[in-house]
Amino acid sequence: MSTPVLSRLLPTASRLTSRTLASSRPAHIFQWTRIPKRSFSSGWASYVKKYTEDHEWIELDADGKTGTIGITEYAAKALGDVVYVELPEIGIEVAKGDTIGAVESVKSASDILTPVSGKITDHNKVLEEKPATINKSPEADGWLAKIEVSDAAELESLMSKEDYDNFEKE
Amino acid sequence: MVPFANFSMPLEYPGQSHRDSHLWTRTNGSLFDVSHMVQHKLSGELAEEFLMTITPSAINEIEKHHSTLSCLLNKNGGIVDDTVITRIGKDSFYFVTNAGCREGDLAFIQAEMSEFLESKSAPKDKINWHILDHHALVALQGPASAPLLQSLVFNDTEDESYDSSLDTLYFGTSRWLQLTLPESGMNTPSLLISRTGYTGEDGFEISIPPENGDATELATSIAKALTADGSKVRWAGLGARDSLRLEAGMCLYGHDLNDTITPPVAALGWLVGKSRRVENPTPPFNGHEIINKQLASPKTMPERRVGFLVEKGPAAREGAEIVDLENEDHVIGHVTSGCPSPSLGGQNIAMGYIKNGFHKKGTKVGIKVRKNVRKAEVAKMPFVESKFYRP
Numbered sequence: 001m002s003t004p005v006l007s008r009l010l011p012t013a014s015r016l017t018s019r020t021l022a023s024s025r026p027a028h029i030f031q032w033t034r035i036p037k038r039s040f041s042s043g044w045a046s047y048v049k050k051y052t053e054d055h056e057w058i059e060l061d062a063d064g065k066t067g068t069i070g071i072t073e074y075a076a077k078a079l080g081d082v083v084y085v086e087l088p089e090i091g092i093e094v095a096k097g098d099t100i101g102a103v104e105s106v107k108s109a110s111d112i113l114t115p116v117s118g119k120i121t122d123h124n125k126v127l128e129e130k131p132a133t134i135n136k137s138p139e140a141d142g143w144l145a146k147i148e149v150s151d152a153a154e155l156e157s158l159m160s161k162e163d164y165d166n167f168e169k170e
Numbered sequence: 171m172v173p174f175a176n177f178s179m180p181l182e183y184p185g186q187s188h189r190d191s192h193l194w195t196r197t198n199g200s201l202f203d204v205s206h207m208v209q210h211k212l213s214g215e216l217a218e219e220f221l222m223t224i225t226p227s228a229i230n231e232i233e234k235h236h237s238t239l240s241c242l243l244n245k246n247g248g249i250v251d252d253t254v255i256t257r258i259g260k261d262s263f264y265f266v267t268n269a270g271c272r273e274g275d276l277a278f279i280q281a282e283m284s285e286f287l288e289s290k291s292a293p294k295d296k297i298n299w300h301i302l303d304h305h306a307l308v309a310l311q312g313p314a315s316a317p318l319l320q321s322l323v324f325n326d327t328e329d330e331s332y333d334s335s336l337d338t339l340y341f342g343t344s345r346w347l348q349l350t351l352p353e354s355g356m357n358t359p360s361l362l363i364s365r366t367g368y369t370g371e372d373g374f375e376i377s378i379p380p381e382n383g384d385a386t387e388l389a390t391s392i393a394k395a396l397t398a399d400g401s402k403v404r405w406a407g408l409g410a411r412d413s414l415r416l417e418a419g420m421c422l423y424g425h426d427l428n429d430t431i432t433p434p435v436a437a438l439g440w441l442v443g444k445s446r447r448v449e450n451p452t453p454p455f456n457g458h459e460i461i462n463k464q465l466a467s468p469k470t471m472p473e474r475r476v477g478f479l480v481e482k483g484p485a486a487r488e489g490a491e492i493v494d495l496e497n498e499d500h501v502i503g504h505v506t507s508g509c510p511s512p513s514l515g516g517q518n519i520a521m522g523y524i525k526n527g528f529h530k531k532g533t534k535v536g537i538k539v540r541k542n543v544r545k546a547e548v549a550k551m552p553f554v555e556s557k558f559y560r561p
Contacts, residue, residue: 081187109484
């Protein structure tokens with residue numbers, strides 16, 4: 001069973017809270033009205049970086065095949081000092097929503113769920129020695145894993161930066 | 171902020187992370203707002219005897235202004251809640267229970283009291299029970315606590331019976347003291363100040379009475395005075411409170427304790443007063459047959475609460491299974507609290523219940539964290555040495 005990042009973020013989660021920080025997602029119906037110029041042929045650029053409700057991000061490389069996965073600024077802040085990171089094994093095949101690792105602070109452990117299906121091709125070894133890199137730079141140096149995306153269409157169901165920011169504020 | 175026992179409470183305060191706040195408490199001092207906890211006053215001719223029926227403590231042996239860690243027991247000897255009971259007068263007691271147990275505790279006390287009075291054919295006014303709902307409670311913890319608090323204690327030179335020196339206020343005792351608040355120059359009313367806490371550090375809990383029905387203003391002024399010098403005492407939240415108490419080997423009700431666990435199973439056999447460990451304790455306390463049997467022959471207990479040191483890597487947390495490494499990872503217990511210990515450089519610590527026989531210090535076990543079995547061993551608690559101020 002996978003546990004979304006944020007429901008595990010709070011005090012040993014089960015311990016002090018039953019809150020799930022957010023349960024509803026922003027209405028996607030407005031997405032295209034905000035970006036009226038978007039066309040179907042605009043390619044990968046239209047969702048280079050996407051976000052999940054579980055506070056992970058995925059950014060596609062220019063080749064449109066390899067994605068980099070991490071946790072968001074918001075999640076890193078809510079989690080507090082990261083003291084341990086469990087990285088996924090290189091080479092494993094994963095399906096969207098599978099647990100591929102965990103990020104731990106003193107107060108809690110949060111599972112990392114993969115935003116898309118694919119094969120893990122790399123992980124960020126720096127985090128084994130310097131887990132606090134996630135606090136310093138969650139959306140760049142603190143990346144967790146690289147994945148060979150098996151179905152790029154899965155990215156379309158994820159949130160844009162703007163949608164995520166609204167979602168996180170709810 | 172997180173919801174906790176119907177209150178909205180801070181996990182940490184701005185400016186300090188959970189870990190920094192934890193370490194700050196051990197090296198300097200922290201102030202915790204624990205006003206959510208339930209404060210009670212119980213008095214009357216039969217108050218002492220009643221408390222001795224619902225707790226295993228030798229309440230009759232507690233001297234005035236002394237206190238004891240205790241627990242409320244159901245008829246099977248299970249722990250309904252843990253509590254600290256202080257004698258504030260001949261027939262008068264002050265005790266504090268957990269906010270998370272509030273509803274259950276109040277119903278339990280009410281039912282037990284009715285039954286007790288009925289069995290004695292005693293009128294209701296033989297016990298007076300007040301829940302001090304409008305009182306606030308703050309906990310000042312850490313080595314900076316005593317000198318700071320001393321600087322605020324009002325020194326009444328005209329009253330020779332009034333000892334304003336905290337040097338003589340030892341761990342587990344309390345005193346009514348007035349504080350002088352520097353901002354206004356005013357004295358507070360007398361406050362019940364107890365040398366106790368939930369961190370393993372020296373420290374105090376200050377019960378603040380309401381003025382015109384509300385303690386908020388007075389509590390805020392006192393807190394302001396206590397946190398005025400940020401190089402000494404800072405606010406700390408539930409995050410630090412939890413990791414500090416775990417390092418100190420102290421239980422959190424609802425996690426490490428519940429109403430099916432007896433004091434001996436919880437390694438709290440020491441709560442049972444010596445004079446209460448007899449065949450027919452007078453008055454009898456709830457579950458005394460079961461509890462005293464467990465104390466006399468510990469081998470009859472199915473499991474025990476113990477501490478664990480867990481190998482480097484992920485922390486073993488609540489719910490993690492403890493397994494027998496020499497018997498195909500057969501499950502022999504479970505973790506009830508665990509975290510990387512900030513004071514021990516991130517060493518993973520945990521407490522939990524383990525099958526009798528595996529409970530000895532140094533016993534090697536495995537603890538399942540997600541997919542992997544981690545090496546661990548049974549360890550003595552507290553993990554971090556307590557620094558209570560004793561004579």
